[in-house]
Amino acid sequence: MIKGYTSGVFDLFHVGHLRLLQNARKKCDYLMVGVCSDKLVLKLKGRKPIIPLEQRIEILTALPYVNKILVKNEDNDVWIAYKSKAKIIFKGSDWKGKKKWKWIEANAKALKIKTKLIPYTKSISTTKIRRKLNV
Numbered sequence: 236m237i238k239g240y241t242s243g244v245f246d247l248f249h250v251g252h253l254r255l256l257q258n259a260r261k262k263c264d265y266l267m268v269g270v271c272s273d274k275l276v277l278k279l280k281g282r283k284p285i286i287p288l289e290q291r292i293e294i295l296t297a298l299p300y301v302n303k304i305l306v307k308n309e310d311n312d313v314w315i316a317y318k319s320k321a322k323i324i325f326k327g328s329d330w331k332g333k334k335k336w337k338w339i340e341a342n343a344k345a346l347k348i349k350t351k352l353i354p355y356t357k358s359i360s361t362t363k364i365r366r367k368l369n370v
Contacts, residue, residue, distance in 0.1 A: 240321035242269030251356035
């Protein structure tokens with residue numbers, strides 16, 4: 236069984252989130268999703284998510300592509316994937332070339348965890364939605 240792992244805030248859930256999860260699940264047998272805690276989102280982005288953690292978990296749990304939810308209290312996907320016995324880490328292709336992605340690739344490789352970029356849905360993002368709503 237191939238276990239996969241991806242993570243995100245998943246605030247203002249939209250089709251880009253859906254496509255990431257659908258495509259990741261096609262490439263593994265069991266998909267674990269790390270959902271950033273409200274406290275971690277505040278630390279990383281300087282703002283709280285609009286949708287609270289419990290509701291984001293409820294939305295993700297309802298999707299047939301998601302097998303397990305992991306609450307993410309630390310910003311280390313490689314360590315979380317390793318502890319969860321994931322064999323592959325998925326991220327959106329908007330991560331390509333970023334310093335953080337290069338770090339993930341190098342550290343995952345050292346632990347024999349594969350990495351895979353999933354096509355990013357350019358037409359939508361939580362940031363774009365927040366801008367439209369002025370929040």
